[in-house]
Structure formats: C-alpha cells, structure tokens
Amino acid sequence: MMGLDIAFWVLAVVSVSTALAVVLMRDVFRAALFLVLCFFSVAGIYVTLSADFLAGAQVLIYVGAIAVLIIFVIMLTRESRQGSPSGRLRLPAILIGLFFLITMLFVVLNTDWHVVAEPPAESATTAIAQALFSEDGFVLAFEIAAALLLAAVIGAIALVRDK
Amino acid sequence: MPNVAVWAIFLLPFFSFLIIALILRPFFNHKPQFSAYTTIFAIAGSLALSIWALISVNGAEHHVLTDVSHQWLSIGDMVINIGITMDSLAAIMVVAVSTISLLVQIYSIGYMKGDGGLARYFAFMSLFTGSMLGLVMANNLLFLFLFWEGVGLCSYLLIGFWFHKPEAARAAMKAFLVTRLGDFGFLVAVILLYVKTGTFDIGELHTLALAGVLGGSTLTLAAIGIFSGAVGKSGQFPLHVWLPDAMEGPTPVSALIHAATMVTAGVYLVARMFPVFASSETAITIVAIIGGFTAIFAASMGLVATDVKRVLAYSTISQLGYMMLGLGAVGIGYASGHLDEHHALALGVAVAIFHLFTHAFFKALLFLGAGSVSHATGTFDMRMMGGLRKVQPWTYATFVIGSLSLAGIWPLAGFWSKEGILHEANAYTPVLFWLAMITVFMTAFYMFRAVFLTFHGEYRGDVEGSHSHGLHESPKIMIIPLVILAIFAVIAGWLPVGDFLGADVHFSFFGALTSWLAWASLGFGIAGILLAYAIYGKKLVSAKSIGQSLGPIYTLLIRKYFFDELYERFFLMRFFIDGISAALEWIDTYIVDGAVNGIATVTVAGGSLMRRLETGQLQVYGLSIFVGILAIVAFLLIFS
Amino acid sequence: MAVGLEHFLILSAVLFSIGLYGVLAKRNAVIILMSIEIMLAAVSISMAAFSRYSHVITGQVFVIFIMVVAAAEVAVGLALIITIYRRKKTVDAEKFDLMKW
Numbered sequence: 011m012m013g014l015d016i017a018f019w020v021l022a023v024v025s026v027s028t029a030l031a032v033v034l035m036r037d038v039f040r041a042a043l044f045l046v047l048c049f050f051s052v053a054g055i056y057v058t059l060s061a062d063f064l065a066g067a068q069v070l071i072y073v074g075a076i077a078v079l080i081i082f083v084i085m086l087t088r089e090s091r092q093g094s095p096s097g098r099l100r101l102p103a104i105l106i107g108l109f110f111l112i113t114m115l116f117v118v119l120n121t122d123w124h125v126v127a128e129p130p131a132e133s134a135t136t137a138i139a140q141a142l143f144s145e146d147g148f149v150l151a152f153e154i155a156a157a158l159l160l161a162a163v164i165g166a167i168a169l170v171r172d173k
Numbered sequence: 174m175p176n177v178a179v180w181a182i183f184l185l186p187f188f189s190f191l192i193i194a195l196i197l198r199p200f201f202n203h204k205p206q207f208s209a210y211t212t213i214f215a216i217a218g219s220l221a222l223s224i225w226a227l228i229s230v231n232g233a234e235h236h237v238l239t240d241v242s243h244q245w246l247s248i249g250d251m252v253i254n255i256g257i258t259m260d261s262l263a264a265i266m267v268v269a270v271s272t273i274s275l276l277v278q279i280y281s282i283g284y285m286k287g288d289g290g291l292a293r294y295f296a297f298m299s300l301f302t303g304s305m306l307g308l309v310m311a312n313n314l315l316f317l318f319l320f321w322e323g324v325g326l327c328s329y330l331l332i333g334f335w336f337h338k339p340e341a342a343r344a345a346m347k348a349f350l351v352t353r354l355g356d357f358g359f360l361v362a363v364i365l366l367y368v369k370t371g372t373f374d375i376g377e378l379h380t381l382a383l384a385g386v387l388g389g390s391t392l393t394l395a396a397i398g399i400f401s402g403a404v405g406k407s408g409q410f411p412l413h414v415w416l417p418d419a420m421e422g423p424t425p426v427s428a429l430i431h432a433a434t435m436v437t438a439g440v441y442l443v444a445r446m447f448p449v450f451a452s453s454e455t456a457i458t459i460v461a462i463i464g465g466f467t468a469i470f471a472a473s474m475g476l477v478a479t480d481v482k483r484v485l486a487y488s489t490i491s492q493l494g495y496m497m498l499g500l501g502a503v504g505i506g507y508a509s510g511h512l513d514e515h516h517a518l519a520l521g522v523a524v525a526i527f528h529l530f531t532h533a534f535f536k537a538l539l540f541l542g543a544g545s546v547s548h549a550t551g552t553f554d555m556r557m558m559g560g561l562r563k564v565q566p567w568t569y570a571t572f573v574i575g576s577l578s579l580a581g582i583w584p585l586a587g588f589w590s591k592e593g594i595l596h597e598a599n600a601y602t603p604v605l606f607w608l609a610m611i612t613v614f615m616t617a618f619y620m621f622r623a624v625f626l627t628f629h630g631e632y633r634g635d636v637e638g639s640h641s642h643g644l645h646e647s648p649k650i651m652i653i654p655l656v657i658l659a660i661f662a663v664i665a666g667w668l669p670v671g672d673f674l675g676a677d678v679h680f681s682f683f684g685a686l687t688s689w690l691a692w693a694s695l696g697f698g699i700a701g702i703l704l705a706y707a708i709y710g711k712k713l714v715s716a717k718s719i720g721q722s723l724g725p726i727y728t729l730l731i732r733k734y735f736f737d738e739l740y741e742r743f744f745l746m747r748f749f750i751d752g753i754s755a756a757l758e759w760i761d762t763y764i765v766d767g768a769v770n771g772i773a774t775v776t777v778a779g780g781s782l783m784r785r786l787e788t789g790q791l792q793v794y795g796l797s798i799f800v801g802i803l804a805i806v807a808f809l810l811i812f813s
Numbered sequence: 814m815a816v817g818l819e820h821f822l823i824l825s826a827v828l829f830s831i832g833l834y835g836v837l838a839k840r841n842a843v844i845i846l847m848s849i850e851i852m853l854a855a856v857s858i859s860m861a862a863f864s865r866y867s868h869v870i871t872g873q874v875f876v877i878f879i880m881v882v883a884a885a886e887v888a889v890g891l892a893l894i895i896t897i898y899r900r901k902k903t904v905d906a907e908k909f910d911l912m913k914w
Binding site: 014094100 | 824838846850854874877885907
C-alpha cells in the first residue's frame with residue numbers, strides 16, 4: 011500500500027497546484043495547458059482508486075476532446091491585452107470558497123464513514139458494463155445520455171452556423 | 174293656539190330666507206323690493222303669531238302654553254330631539270324680537286336704498302330673525318346651540334356685508350372668532366351635562382339641578398361653560414373686543430343684532446338656565462362680578478369715543494353687564510339663603526329680562542337714529558357733526574327720548590327696568606351696586622355728550638360729502654320706525670313684564686319715587702347730563718383741557734385699555750403664531766414629513782442595495798446562489 | 814498514514830473550492846468554463862472514491878455520466894462563447910449583462 015499512498019500524494023499535489031495555476035494565471039493559453047495537466051493528474055487519481063476504465067475515459071474525453079476544444083476557442087477568442095484578469099468579486103469568492111472548504115472539511119472529518127479497506131475484487135470495466143447495460147441497470151439513463159449528446163451536437167452547430 | 178302656529182313663529186322667516194336665497198336672488202336680483210317685502214311679510218307674520226302666543230300664554234296654566242319635542246336622531250343610546258317651548262319667557266322674547274326686527278326691516282328699505290346687495294341683505298336678515306326666534310323657543314340645549322351658531326353666522330355675514338371693505342371683513346372675522354371662543358366653552362358644558370345627566374332637555378336639567386342630583390363641581394363647571402358662551406355672545410369682559418368693531422356693518426344690522434337681539438341671547442341663555450346657575454354659588458357669583466365689572470368697564474371706554482356708533486356699542490356692552498348683574502345679584506341672594514326658590518327663580522329672570530326688553534327698544538331707537546344722522550351727514554364721526562337738531566327735528570326728538578330712557582330718567586322705560594336691577598344689586602352685592610351707580614352717571618354723561626356733540630352747537634362737517642344728500646331730515650320710511658320705537662321707549666316700562674314672568678313686582682307709577690334708591694339713581698343720572706351739558710353744551714370747560722389734564726387715563730380709555738393689543742399682538746402673534754404654531758410647524762416638517770421622507774429614503778437606499786444583485790452578470794448570480802446554499806448547509810449543520 | 818476515504822474527499826473539496834473561486838472571480842469566459850470543468854472533475858473524484866470504499870459500482874457509473882454531461886456542456890458552452898465573441902468582440906463576463914432587466 012505504500013506505493014498507492016505515495017502516488018496519491020504526488021498526484022494530489024500536482025492536481026491542486028495545476029488547478030490553482032489555471033485559476034490564477036494571467037495568460038489564458040498557459041492556463042489551458044495547465045488544465046490539461048490537471049486532467050492527467052485526475053486520471054492518475056482514478057487509477058489509485060482502482061477505477062481503470064474511468065482513467066482511460068478521462069484521458070480520452072477530457073484531455074482528448076474537451077481540452078482541445080477549449081484551446082481551439084482560446085485561439086479563436088484571443089484578447090491580446092486582457093488575458094484573464096480577476097473580476098470584482100474576488101474577495102467574496104475567496105471567502106465563499108474558504109467557507110465551503112471549511113464546511114466540507116467539517117462534514118468529512120466528522121462523519122463516520124463505513125469503509126471497506128480492500129480494493130474491490132472484480133475488474134471495474136466488467137462491473138461498469140454490467141451496471142450500464144443490464145436490465146435492472148442504467149440502460150435508460152444510457153439512452154437518454156445518448157440523446158443528450160445528440161442534442162448538444164445539434165445545439166452547438168445551430169448556435170454557431172452562419173444564417 | 175295650535176302647536177303648528179307656534180312652530181311657524183320661527184319657521185316663517187326661515188321660509189322667507191329660502192325663498193329669497195333660492196328664487197328671488199338668482200332671478201329677481203334687480204328688484205330688491207321683492208326680497209324686502211318677502212322678509213317684511215314673513216316677520217310681520219311672526220309678530221302676529223307672537224302676539225297671539227303672548228295672549229295665549231297669559232291665559233294658560235302656569236303661563237306655559239306648550240313644550241313639545243320630536244325625535245330627530247337617535248344614535249345608539251343618545252336621542253336628539255327638536256323641541257320648542259312657549260312659556261312666558263319665550264313669549265316676551267319672541268314679541269320683542271319680531272317687533273324690533275320688523276321695524277328694522279322697514280327702516281332698512283329707506284336706509285339701504287340703492288345698495289347692490291339688498292337681496293343678500295334681506296336674506297340674511299330673514300335667516301337671522303328665524304334663528305333668533307328659534308333660539309328663544311328651543312327647549313333643549315343642543316337645538317338651542319344650533320340656533321346659537323345660526324345667529325353667530327348671520328352676525329358674521331351681516332357685519333361683513335360690505336365685504337370689499339377690508340375693515341368690515343376683518344371685523345366680521347374678529348366677531349366670529351372671539352364668539353367662537355365662548356361657544357367652545359358652551360359646547361363643552363352641553364356635553365358635560367349630557368354625560369352626567371343623559372339629557373339635553375332644559376326642563377329636565379332644571380329639575381335635576383334644583384333637586385341637587387346634579388351638583389357640585391359638575392354643575393359649577395357646566396354653568397361656567399354656559400356662561401362663557403354668553404360672555405362671548407353678549408360681549409362681556411373679556412370677550413368684549415368684537416362688539417365695537419362690529420359697527421362696521423350697516424346701521425340697521427347694528428341696531429337689530431348688536432343692540433336688541435343677538436347680543437341679548439347671552440342674557441337670555443343665563444336667564445333660561447337660571448335654575449342651573451342659581452344652584453351653584455360659584456357660578457352665579459362669577460356672573461354677577463363679570464356683569465358688574467363689564468358695566469363700568471365698557472362705560473368708561475364710551476366716555477371718550479368719537480364715533481357715535483362706538484359710543485352706542487360700548488353702551489350696549491355696559492347695559493348687558495347690568496342685565497348679568499341683575500341675574501347674578503338675585504342668584505347670590507338665593508344661594509346665600511335670603512330668597513326662597515320660588516321667588517328667586519322668577520325674580521332673577523324678571524329683572525334681567527325686563528331690562529332686556531326695555532333696552533331693546535331704546536337701544537334700537539338710538540342706533541337707527543344714528544343711522545338717520547349718517548344718512549344726512551355721510552359720517553358717524555361726532556367731531557364732524559353739530560347743530561343737526563335744526564335740520565333733523567324728528568331724529569333729534571326721538572334720539573333724546575332714547576337717551577333719557579337709557580339714562581334711567583323717570584318715568585321713561587329705562588328708569589323702571591334699571592331700578593329693578595339696582596334694587597337687587599343693592600340688596601345682595603353692595604360693592605357691585607356702587608359700581609353700577611357710578612356707571613349710571615357715566616351712561617348719562619356719554620349719551621348726552623353724544624347728543625350735544627351731534628345735535629347742538631355749530632355744524633362742523635362737510636356737507637357736500639360723498640355720502641350725504643345735503644343736510645335734511647330722513648325719509649318717512651326711516652322716521653316712522655323711530656317714532657314707534659320712541660313710543661315704546663316711553664311706555665315699555667309700564668308694561669307688567671315682571672308679573673308676567675312670575676315675579677312679585679309691585680308697579681307703582683308715582684310710588685316708585687318714594688325710595689331713596691330711585692332718587693339716588695336719578696341724581697347720578699341728572700348729574701351726568703348736567704356735566705355733559707357743561708362741557709359740550711355750554712362749553713364751560715373745554716373737553717380738550719380735561720383730556721390733557723387726565724392724560725394717562727385718557728390714553729388708557731381711548732386705546733380701549735390696550736386689550737386689542739393684548740389679544741392680537743401678544744396672544745395671537747407671539748404666543749400662538751410664533752410659539753405654538755412654530756413648534757407645530759417644526760414637528761410637521763421634521764417629524765411627520767421626516768418620517769414619510771425617511772421611509773422613502775430608506776426604500777430608495779434599500780433599492781439601490783438590492784440593485785447590486787440584479788446586475789445581469791452570471792457570476793454575481795452564481796455567487797448569490799452559493800451563498801444561499803452555504804447558508805442552508807450551515808443552518809442544517811448547526812441546528813440538527 | 815494510510816490513505817483513506819477522507820483523503821480523497823478532502824482532495825475533492827479542495828479542487829472544488831479552487832474551481833468555485835475560478836467560476837466566481839475570473840472575467841474571461843473560457844477560464845470560467847475551465848473552472849467548471851475542474852469542479853466537475855472534483856466531484857467525479859469523490860464519486861469514484863465512494864464507489865471504491867463501499868464496493869458499489871454505481872459511483873463509477875455516475876462518473877461516466879458526469880463525463881457525458883461535461884462533454885455536452887463544454888461543446889454547447891464553447892459554441893455560446895464563440896457566438897458572443899462574434900457579436901460583442903469580447904469574452905469579458907462582466908460585460909455580459911443582458912439579463913439586467
């Protein structure tokens with residue numbers, strides 16, 4: 011278990027610092043690159059959680075598609091001077107963020123989680139597949155998700171096409 | 174006599190008012206004689222009915238013809254009636270009021286000829302007569318108060334008849350406001366009596382007062398309140414300031430309202446409520462003191478007045494003081510146990526009303542005479558008159574008769590009625606009696622000063638003045654009422670008024686001269702006449718030199734003891750306007766308006782605060798949502 | 814010390830707060846979108862952690878769906894940003910106040 015712990019800590023530090031970089035950095039493009047790193051580290055965390063399928067999906071979808079799209083749009087909406095300044099609500103946002111964090115910490119640390127220490131025996135992929143596609147699983151949700159994706163695609167195209 | 178006829182006594186002039194106001198003035202304003210004849214017809218009708226009532230009362234049991242009430246309103250437990258009574262007091266009053274009113278209306282046709290507002294004049298005269306007649310016939314205090322206010326209103330309207338003259342408008346306002354002060358006390362008293370006894374009816378109040386059921390401080394306070402109304406209406410001290418200024422109105426108005434009728438309503442009220450007054454020693458003493466003081470107080474101011482109507486106004490105030498003194502003296506006699514109830518109640522009313530009766534005739538006569546003089550000379554200022562007896566013999570003769578009657582010279586009317594009062598005052602209020610005797614002297618003096626200044630000597634005025642028609646006698650329509658009134662000024666004292674009112678009065682034509690009191694008052698009176706003759710007739714001593722040697726006293730008198738300054742400058746301006754009104758204005762501006770404006774300011778401030786949440790910017794919305802979520806979470810965490 | 818459920822949850826909370834700050838305080842719309850992605854990632858982590866420590870696979874299924882929705886949302890969101898950029902020539906979130914009244 012030592013390896014897992016080390017991996018967790020490293021990945022945790024990386025993800026937090028890259029996330030910080032994303033929100034604090036002035037240059038938008040660099041922020042996007044740090045976002046990519048953040049996603050990668052999150053994928054790593056999935057691995058430490060024995061969620062291998064999720065890790066793969068994370069890299070494919072987030073890094074491969076979402077981050078790329080974001081970089082495209084950054085290129086398209088270049089505001090050379092502005093970059094990414096902070097808004098008026100900096101102070102309230104910091105306060106809210108801290109307050110939320112403290113609340114969450116309070117909840118997490120004071121709840122008696124009934125945990126099972128060993129990692130699950132079964133392979134995650136199989137379990138996910140069964141949960142998604144079996145009769146008493148999430149088939150309906152799966153189908154609706156597909157419809158959602160279709161709607162999103164149509165919507166995106168409808169929004170940006172020239173009339 | 175049927176009840177309907179009794180009601181008609183005061184309703185006829187009301188109908189005449191309505192006809193003039195609604196039909197004649199809108200459509201026939203250019204023919205004022207219609208309004209005049211309507212009024213005269215109505216009042217003549219009232220007079221005829223009044224005489225009938227007088228005869229009927231004389232033949233009726235206990236001298237009470239009728240006392241009927243009809244319910245007018247009932248509000249919960251409170252029942253308000255309208256009702257009239259026709260007893261000896263009411264009968265005398267209605268006869269006197271309608272007689273003098275009728276004569277004044279006839280006189281007005283001549284005096285007011287050519288005035289543009291005649292329809293309005295006669296309308297108000299009708300309304301006034303109706304109100305006055307109603308006042309003396311009312312049998313409950315609320316109904317009486319209604320007419321009380323009615324005569325006050327007509328007084329205001331008629332004093333300010335020539336409203337485009339600023340002095341007249343101001344005088345009307347002053348009259349109304351000053352009497353209003355007294356009326357307030359009156360109303361408070363009526364309410365107090367109702368709260369304590371549950372009735373407005375005068376007869377019931379008398380019974381309760383005499384039985385002692387209504388007593389103590391309630392009775393005294395109520396009596397003082399009623400008296401304050403009388404003080405205002407009759408121009409007694411300290412609410413006397415309006416009467417001299419009221420002379421701005423037309424002379425017939427002064428004759429009718431401010432000599433013979435309206436101002437006597439105060440005396441009538443005290444007389445009508447005499448059992449209530451007599452049952453409270455404090456109240457009746459106040460009545461006597463104010464009456465006696467006012468008599469000499471007003472007479473002193475009449476000594477130096479230069480306007481003949483002002484002299485007569487002060488004289489009226491003074492004589493009303495006599496009447497109050499009469500009531501007060503008898504009341505004190507009753508309260509101190511010298512008189513028994515049966516005698517006292519009738520006697521007090523008798524002496525005061527007898528003098529009211531005679532005074533009405535000779536005072537109206539004197540006022541109409543003054544009007545006749547001004548008709549010729551165009552002025553009321555005695556310094557611009559003189560020698561008029563050669564030009565206006567009828568006016569002169571009647572005026573002298575009136576003056577002699579007022580001075581109380583035997584055997585004219587004023588002698589008998591003044592004797593009555595002086596006799597009672599001598600018996601029960603010696604100090605006030607001597608004040609009254611001095612007043613007899615002053616009365617005779619100022620009246621004959623007026624006579625000599627106006628009718629004797631050389632004419633000092635300007636004949637071709639704008640209002641004069643050349644120095645000549647007035648037309649017959651003005652002289653006839655003068656003559657009729659002069660006849661009454663002679664004989665009215667011989668009428669058995671006192672007996673009619675239930676008092677044991679022994680009238681003896683020559684026997685009256687046997688008492689020392691009679692000779693004393695005659696002596697004072699004749700002394701006054703002689704002094705006036707010496708100064709103004711024969712000019713043995715110059716009036717001016719007397720005035721200069723008594724400089725400060727003269728100033729005090731001619732400035733009316735500075736009461737106008739006191740009331741207007743001190744009370745009104747400094748105390749009320751600068752003091753209380755300023756304070757109230759401050760409260761209104763800063764506290765009341767401040768509260769309202771404050772609410773508006775708070776709302777606007779709140780709005781501009783709330784505006785920041787509605788920026789249309791997503792992040793603000795997101796922030797507020799999150800704040801809400803955190804609040805709920807925190808709440809749930811802490812309280813569960 | 815051994816890494817337990819609390820660690821993952823705390824990590825998730827921290828990431829979520831960082832993302833929250835970015836959403837509320839940054840003016841560039843694309844950065845806001847990126848911050849939303851960070852928030853979603855944080856939630857995904859906590860979902861996966863719950864799944865791992867209770868041996869119920871539903872958490873991971875949920876994460877799949879989160880990814881689906883995230884993808885759709887990014888697509889539409891970026892399309893919106895481009896459209897707005899075309900109109901207003903800016904992606905400054907403080908300038909988007911058409912919802913005012």
